[in-house]
Structure formats: structure tokens, C-alpha cells
Amino acid sequence: xxxxxxxxxxxxxxxxxxxxxxxxxxxxxxxxxxxxxxxxxxxxxxxxxxxxxxxxxxxxxxxxxxxxxxxxxxxxxxxxxxxxxxxxxxxxxxxxxxxxxxxxxxxxxxxxxxxxxxxxxxxxxxxxxxxxxxxxxxxxxxxxxxxxxxxxxxxxxxxxxxxxxxxxxxxxxxxxxxxxxxxxxxxxxxxxxxxxxxxxxxxxxxxxxxxxxxxxxxxxxxxxxxxxxxxxxxxxxxxxxxxxxxxxxxxxxxxxxxxxxxxxxxxxxxxxxxxxxxxxxxxxxxxxxxxxxxxxxxxxxxxxxxxxxxxxxxxxxxxxxxxxxxxxxxxxxxxxxxxxxxxxxxxxxxxxxxxxx
Amino acid sequence: xxxxxxxxxxxxxxxxxxxxxxxxxxxxxxxxxxxxxxxxxxxxxxxxxxxxxxxxxxxxxxxxxxxxxxxxxxxxxxxxxxxxxxxxxxxxxxxxxxxxxxxxxxxxxxxxxxxxxxxxxxxxxxxxxxxxxxxxxxxxxxxxxxxxxxxxxxxxxxxxxxxxxxxxxxxxxxxxxxxxxxxxxxxxxxxxxxxxxxxxxxxxxxxxxxxxxxxxxxxxxxxxxxxxxxxxxxxxxxxxxxxxxxxxxxxxxxxxxxxxxxxxxxxxxxxxxxxxxxxxxxxxxxxxxxxxxxxxxxxxxxxxxxxxxxxxxxxxxxxxxxxxxxxxxxxxxxxxxxxxxxxxxxxxxxxxxxxxxxxxxxxxxxxxxxxxxxxxxxxxxxxxxxxxxxxxxxxxxxxxxxxxxxxxxxxxxxxxxxxxxxxxxxxxxxxxxxxxxxxxxxxxxxxxxxxxxxxxxxxxxxxxxxxxxxxxx
Numbered sequence: 001x002x003x004x005x006x007x008x009x010x011x012x013x014x015x016x017x018x019x020x021x022x023x024x025x026x027x028x029x030x031x032x033x034x035x036x037x038x039x040x041x042x043x044x045x046x047x048x049x050x051x052x053x054x055x056x057x058x059x060x061x062x063x064x065x066x067x068x069x070x071x072x073x074x075x076x077x078x079x080x081x082x083x084x085x086x087x088x089x090x091x092x093x094x095x096x097x098x099x100x101x102x103x104x105x106x107x108x109x110x111x112x113x114x115x116x117x118x119x120x121x122x123x124x125x126x127x128x129x130x131x132x133x134x135x136x137x138x139x140x141x142x143x144x145x146x147x148x149x150x151x152x153x154x155x156x157x158x159x160x161x162x163x164x165x166x167x168x169x170x171x172x173x174x175x176x177x178x179x180x181x182x183x184x185x186x187x188x189x190x191x192x193x194x195x196x197x198x199x200x201x202x203x204x205x206x207x208x209x210x211x212x213x214x215x216x217x218x219x220x221x222x223x224x225x226x227x228x229x230x231x232x233x234x235x236x237x238x239x240x241x242x243x244x245x246x247x248x249x250x251x252x253x254x255x256x257x258x259x260x261x262x263x264x265x266x267x268x269x270x271x272x273x274x275x276x277x278x279x280x281x282x283x284x285x286x287x288x289x290x291x292x293x294x295x296x297x298x299x300x301x302x303x304x305x306x307x308x309x310x311x312x313x314x315x316x317x318x319x320x321x322x323x324x325x326x327x328x329x330x331x332x333x334x335x336x337x338x339x340x341x342x343x344x345x346x347x348x349x350x351x352x353x354x355x356x357x
Numbered sequence: 358x359x360x361x362x363x364x365x366x367x368x369x370x371x372x373x374x375x376x377x378x379x380x381x382x383x384x385x386x387x388x389x390x391x392x393x394x395x396x397x398x399x400x401x402x403x404x405x406x407x408x409x410x411x412x413x414x415x416x417x418x419x420x421x422x423x424x425x426x427x428x429x430x431x432x433x434x435x436x437x438x439x440x441x442x443x444x445x446x447x448x449x450x451x452x453x454x455x456x457x458x459x460x461x462x463x464x465x466x467x468x469x470x471x472x473x474x475x476x477x478x479x480x481x482x483x484x485x486x487x488x489x490x491x492x493x494x495x496x497x498x499x500x501x502x503x504x505x506x507x508x509x510x511x512x513x514x515x516x517x518x519x520x521x522x523x524x525x526x527x528x529x530x531x532x533x534x535x536x537x538x539x540x541x542x543x544x545x546x547x548x549x550x551x552x553x554x555x556x557x558x559x560x561x562x563x564x565x566x567x568x569x570x571x572x573x574x575x576x577x578x579x580x581x582x583x584x585x586x587x588x589x590x591x592x593x594x595x596x597x598x599x600x601x602x603x604x605x606x607x608x609x610x611x612x613x614x615x616x617x618x619x620x621x622x623x624x625x626x627x628x629x630x631x632x633x634x635x636x637x638x639x640x641x642x643x644x645x646x647x648x649x650x651x652x653x654x655x656x657x658x659x660x661x662x663x664x665x666x667x668x669x670x671x672x673x674x675x676x677x678x679x680x681x682x683x684x685x686x687x688x689x690x691x692x693x694x695x696x697x698x699x700x701x702x703x704x705x706x707x708x709x710x711x712x713x714x715x716x717x718x719x720x721x722x723x724x725x726x727x728x729x730x731x732x733x734x735x736x737x738x739x740x741x742x743x744x745x746x747x748x749x750x751x752x753x754x755x756x757x758x759x760x761x762x763x764x765x766x767x768x769x770x771x772x773x774x775x776x777x778x779x780x781x782x783x784x785x786x787x788x789x790x791x792x793x794x795x796x797x798x799x800x801x802x803x804x805x806x807x808x809x810x811x812x813x814x815x816x817x818x819x820x821x822x823x824x825x826x827x828x829x830x
Contacts, residue, residue, distance in 0.1 A: 009531055012611070015549060016545060017545070024809040026809070028816070031809065032813060032817075151399035155363045174818060174819040175819070179568075192766035
């Protein structure tokens with residue numbers, strides 16, 4: 001290290017590139033057109049990206065006048081199965097869709113409990129493995145509601161202008177995601193989870209419909225099922241510390257949900273818990289990780305809230321779940337209509353019986 | 358706002374349009390200043406106040422310093438500048454660290470002191486702009502430069518958005534003179550500027566985020582002893598990631614400034630082809646290493662006060678340089694290792710450095726590989742969240758204990774290996790060359806093809822607009 005004079009202005013040498021920039025742009029455009037065509041040939045149609053900021057936008061609707069209406073929260077089953085347009089047709093008001101895939105809704109429920117603007121009715125999806133473990137794949141979206149920066153807000157607005165026109169602009173078709181799903185020889189001793197593939201198309205206000213490829217492509221459907229079931233182990237086979245941690249989480253999530261529900265009920269809001277249909281692998285795994293009598297039943301007993309379990313109601317049964325967990329778009333329409341009627345009837349019955357807490 | 362965000366694309370288009378509109382130079386500079394504040398406020402608006410504070414204090418201090426002849430008063434004025442800048446930095450960046458260590462120290466003395474929670478958001482780029490403004494007052498104090506004549510020019514120097522949050526840390530004498538006369542990019546500057554922006558974003562989005570970050574996160578996030586192949590690959594992945602991330606930012610910043618007609622100095626010169634650590638620091642984060650040299654190492658005495666003092670000065674400078682990167686002892690160790698390697702190199706060069714042997718191609722390549730190996734060892738401390746992780750990594754990397762867990766799937770092995778080999782080959786090829794010369798010499802079709810493919814890869818990688826690593830420093 002040596003030298004201590006003031007640094008002089010740096011004169012950057014500039015190469016003469018002629019029309020390289022135009023040619024580069026042309027090459028990029030040609031490659032993009034080819035790429036977009038390939039993605040569309042895979043059956044992908046342009047849709048919204050299910051971004052954190054899109055969720056925040058919907059969450060803010062509660063503070064902008066929608067706080068006395070219906071709000072849906074939960075994980076992917078609520079996101080796929082509850083169709084906003086069907087509900088709106090029956091109820092005359094469009095609900096707010098706040099369900100987040102792979103995410104326990106308890107934190108969202110706590111947020112609603114603490115939000116003075118929310119006084120309406122909330123349908124809370126209980127996917128046992130997520131709800132009672134507290135797993136939050138999309139925690140980033142919930143946090144962003146509190147700390148979204150101006151640049152994130154603006155960036156989302158700009159992005160949303162492009163999203164409905166570009167099929168390639170989907171997470172499942174980002175280059176790293178494509179590279180990661182290439183069939184390569186497995187490395188001995190390495191557990192490699194395949195990433196969840198594209199399963200749905202999202203609309204402007206987070207109304208979400210299953211991608212029709214799951215309906216017509218048996219191999220893709222099978223792939224989706226295999227991804228759900230990969231590396232699953234019964235609770236009893238997990239190492240004791242992991243078991244202990246899961247049991248602790250179960251109690252913690254129950255406590256949090258009961259407290260939040262109590263707060264919501266105290267301010268006159270209605271809380272309705274729902275277990276959406278599942279089958280196949282989930283018929284084993286959901287019950288294994290969160291037995292009904294130790295979780296769902298306790299939750300309803302402690303909160304006094306209305307609970308609708310698909311095993312208890314015919315209206316919630318008999319729908320096609322191509323990959324064991326979510327309904328096709330048409331089935332979701334049918335389900336939402338039947339479920340709306342069921343909810344209204346159950347609420348009316350509770351009112352008549354004076355059971356509202 | 359992030360360079361790799363749609364918000365920035367819109368912002369930059371507006372700035373470019375305003376800068377090329379028929380306004381007076383003063384209005385154009387005002388546009389750039391307001392744009393720079395918007396650029397910074399887009400993260401967290403209240404923190405613009407810190408920029409204003411730093412700007413006003415150093416403007417007043419430098420003007421008074423320039424006129425003041427009494428040494429005591431001059432020292433006092435300089436002290437005010439350092440106090441305000443380092444005070445802000447300490448409060449936001451080191452407050453929690455200081456309290457935590459104070460608590461440990463009290464505990465060793467038997468005092469049960471509980472430090473209060475220190476959940477303070479770190480203002481983006483505070484380490485960069487505080488150093489940049491301090492350099493201004495220091496230059497005036499050391500009589501290396503006169504203060505700026507225009508407050509607008511000075512405020513723009515502090516705030517100039519291309520390099521505001523992650524450098525290059527530009528000296529006042531490098532940038533303020535460029536604000537004096539009207540500057541609009543020529544067509545050639547604009548073209549080269551866009552080429553550099555593409556290259557920078559390609560490094561960040563495709564290489565750092567798309568191909569390397571996953572392996573680095575998986576390895577450094579593991580809580581158990583890893584297989585040496587995984588530990589090494591994770592470290593190489595981080596080594597490539599931090600270079601592509603930070604050099605990507607600097608290259609983009611240089612390109613953005615060039616599109617506006619301004620020239621920022623280089624911040625990286627293919628550092629993984631460095632032969633020795635003094636060469637490495639002439640190629641890695643050049644604006645910081647030269648800042649530390651001019652404002653810390655030389656004032657400490659540099660190499661003018663004997664061997665022992667030189668080694669001590671090197672260690673002090675590098676350890677403080679490490680601490681500049683983050684409020685953690687792991688960063689101090691990272692800096693300390695670099696200081697030790699610099700000192701060792703100095704010691705060895707005096708004794709064994711002469712002769713033609715070391716100038717030959719083979720030995721130089723060997724020295725470059727040894728340098729790269731040691732640089733990677735230091736990255737372990739830089740990246741690990743605690744010493745337990747760092748020691749575990751070093752242990753498996755050096756002892757080659759094969760019992761550790763494998764965590765990286767085949768795709769990560771391929772990506773990290775491919776990128777590392779390509780990057781080392783490229784750095785070695787470019788070691789004594791300049792990017793602009795190579796670009797000018799390439800056939801047009803090849804240059805345009807590479808540029809077009811990079812653009813395409815940037816777009817299809819998509820990304821999540823993840824922040825540049827150096828923003829946290």
C-alpha cells in the first residue's frame with residue numbers, strides 16, 4: 001500500500017461498438033419470442049405471479065372498505081377451492097382472498113384480530129399439516145404488509161401491467177427452476193426434493209384456478225402427486241427431537257389460534273374454520289401429523305367457532321382432486337356454490353340456537 | 358431501489374429523458390439530485406434525513422476547514438465531521454454489536470448487565486456514503502483538495518444515485534469536477550454504458566442469484582458437519598456469488614453513470630487471477646482498499662516506520678476494513694486473515710521474491726491458485742453466521758473428513774463447478790487486459806451475440822429482485 005495524493009478524474013476509455021447494440025437487441029427479441037412460444041406450447045397461458053405484493057394489495061383492501069365483508073384465509077386448499085366470482089354471485093360482494101400456499105394462516109388470523117378495520121367474517125382453512133405445525137412458506141408476504149417499501153409497491157404495479165400478457169413470466173419457467181428439474185443422476189446420499197410445479201393460474205385479485213394441464217395430462221398429474229408424497233415419513237419414524245418440536249408447535253399454534261379467534265369474536269367478527277377435502281397421500285399424512293381429536297376438535301371446543309369438516313358434510317364431498325389436495329377449476333366452482341349454501345345454513349342454525357359466542 | 362427491479366427501469370428511463378431534455382445544466386443537476394433522493398427514499402423515506410445530515414455537516418466543516426489556519430481549530434472541525442459520520446454509522450450499524458460485547462465483558466467481570474434490545478433498521482448503503490463524505494473533509498483537512506464551490510455539486514457528489522448505496526466509493530476529486538461542465542453521454546458512451554449495465558445485471562441475476570446462491574445458502578445454512586466436497590463447493594459458490602453480486606453492482610453503476618455522461622472508476626479487475634494478496638487488493642473492491650490505504654494505513658504510518666510497525670498497520674487496517682463490512686467478529690477475523698496474508702507475503706517477498714523464477718508463467722499460475730485457495734478460506738469467515746459454522750466448515754475443508762453429510766444435489770455440483778472453472782479461466786485470460794479493449798477487438802457478430810444472449814438470460818432468469826449482498830454493509 002502506498003500513495004496519498006488526491007485521486008484525479010477517471011477518463012473511461014470507450015470502445016467503438018457500432019451497431020452491436022441494435023443487433024444484440026434484435027437477437028434478444030428473437031430469443032424471447034422463441035422462448036415465449038415454447039412456454040405457450042407447454043400449455044401455459046399468461047396469468048398473475050402470486051407475488052408477495054399482490055397479497056399485500058389484497059390485504060390492504062381490508063383497510064380500504066372491505067373490512068366488514070368476507071375474507072378467506074388458509075393455505076392452498078382455500079386458494080384453489082374457493083372461487084371469488086361464484087361467491088360474489090351468491091353474496092353480492094367479492095371476498096378478499098388471503099390464503100397463502102404452504103403457509104399456516106394463524107399469523108394472518110392474528111393480524112386480522114389486531115386490525116381495527118376488520119369486523120367481517122373470516123373463513124379459515126385448516127390444512128392440518130400446515131396449520132398445526134406453523135410452517136409458513138410465504139411468511140415474506142405477511143411481513144411485507146408491514147414493511148413494503150415504495151419501490152416494492154411500485155415495482156409490483158409495473159409488473160402487473162406485464163404479467164397478463166407474458167406466459168414465460170411464471171416462476172415455474174424461470175431458468176433456475178428449469179435447470180433444477182432436469183433429470184440428472186442422483187448424488188449418493190443426497191436428499192433432493194423436487195420443487196412444486198405450476199399448478200394454477202392466478203387472476204388479478206388472487207382468485208386462483210387449477211391449471212388445466214392437471215386435468216388432461218395424466219403424467220403431469222402423477223408428477224404432482226409424487227412431489228406431494230416425496231420423502232414423507234410418519235411422525236413416529238421421525239427423530240425424537242423432531243417429534244417433540246412438532247408436538248410443541250401443535251400446542252403453540254392451537255394457543256395462538258384460540259387467542260386470535262377470541263379477539264375476533266370479542267369485536268363481533270365471525271370466524272369459521274374449515275377443513276377442505278383431501279385424499280390419497282394426504283388421507284394418511286394429515287391425520288398422522290395432526291389427529292383430529294387432538295387438534296381440530298380442540299380448536300372448535302376452545303373457540304366455540306363454527307367448524308366445517310369435509311368428513312362431516314355431504315356438501316363438501318364428491319369432488320375431483322387430481323393431485324389429492326386441490327380441486328379442478330370446474331369442481332371448485334361447484335364446491336364454492338355448495339359451500340356457500342352450507343355456511344349460510346350453519347350460521348343461521350347457530351343464530352337460531354343462540355350459539356354465537 | 359434495486360438496479361435489478363422494474364422500478365429502476367422506469368426510474369432510469371425518466372432520468373435519461375430529463376437528462377437529455379433541453380434544460381440548463383443547473384436544472385439537469387437538480388434533476389439528478391432530486392432523482393437520487395427518490396432513488397434512496399424508495400427503500401425507506403425517513404433515512405434521506407441521514408443523507409442530508411451528512412451532506413450539510415461535511416459542507417460546513419470543509420468550508421470552515423479550508424479557511425481555518427489554526428491547527429487546533431482544524432482538528433476540532435475534522436473531529437466534528439468524523440464524529441457525525443462515524444457516529445451515525447456506529448449508532449445504526451454497530452450499536453447492537455457494542456452492547457452485546459459490553460454485556461459479555463460485564464459478565465466476565467461478574468456484573469449481570471442486560472443490554473436493551475437494539476432492533477434498529479440499518480439504512481441502506483450507510484457505510485458507503487459516510488466514507489465518501491468523510492473523504493471530502495479529510496481531503497480538505499490534508500490539503501489534498503479545495504472544497505467544492507457549489508453546494509449543488511457537493512450534494513450531488515454525496516447522493517449521486519448510481520454509486521450511492523454500494524459504491525464505487527468515489528473521491529470528491531474524481532466526481533465533483535465532472536459536475537462543473539454540462540455532460541450528456543455521446544452515442545458511444547451510451548452504447549458502452551448499456552453494455553456494462555447488461556454485463557453487471559447478468560453477473561448479478563444469472564450467475565450470482567440464479568446459479569450460485571442456492572448452493573451457498575444450503576451449505577452455510579447446514580447445522581451439521583458436511584462432506585468436504587459440499588463444504589468446498591459451498592465456499593466456491595459463495596466466492597463466485599459475492600464477486601458476481603458486488604462486481605455486478607459496480608459494473609451496473611459504472612454503466613448507469615456512463616449513460617448520463619459521467620465516468621466512475623473501476624472497482625474490480627478480475628481479482629481471482631490475483632497473484633498474491635497485495636495484487637488481490639489492487640483488484641478487489643479497489644475503491645475501499647484505496648480509501649483504507651489513503652485515510653487509515655498511511656496516516657497510521659504506512660510502511661515508513663519500520664517492519665514491525667508496517668505489519669501492525671496492515672493488521673489494524675485490514676481488521677477495521679473487516680469490521681466495516683459488518684458488525685460481527687467473523688468479519689474482523691476475515692479482515693485479520695487478509696492482514697496476516699498481506700504481512701506474510703511482504704515478509705516472504707523480501708526474502709524469496711527476487712529472481713526470474715517467480716516471473717515465469719508456471720510459478721505465477723501456482724501462486725494465483727494458492728492465493729485463490731487462501732481467499733476462499735477467508736470467505737468462510739465472511740459468509741458464516743457464527744464461528745461454530747466457520748470452524749466446522751474449515752475443519753472439513755482442510756481435514757477432508759469424508760464422514761460429513763452431503764447436501765448438494767447433482768445440479769448444484771454441476772453449476773458451481775462449471776461457473777468456477779469458467780470464472781477462473783476468464784479472470785486469468787483478462788488478468789492483463791481491459792474489458793473495453795477486448796470488446797473493441799471482438800468481431801461484431803460475436804459481441805452482439807454474447808450481448809443478446811446475456812439480455813435474454815437476464816429476462817428468463819426472472820429473479821425475485823433480491824438485494825445486492827453489499828447493500829447490508
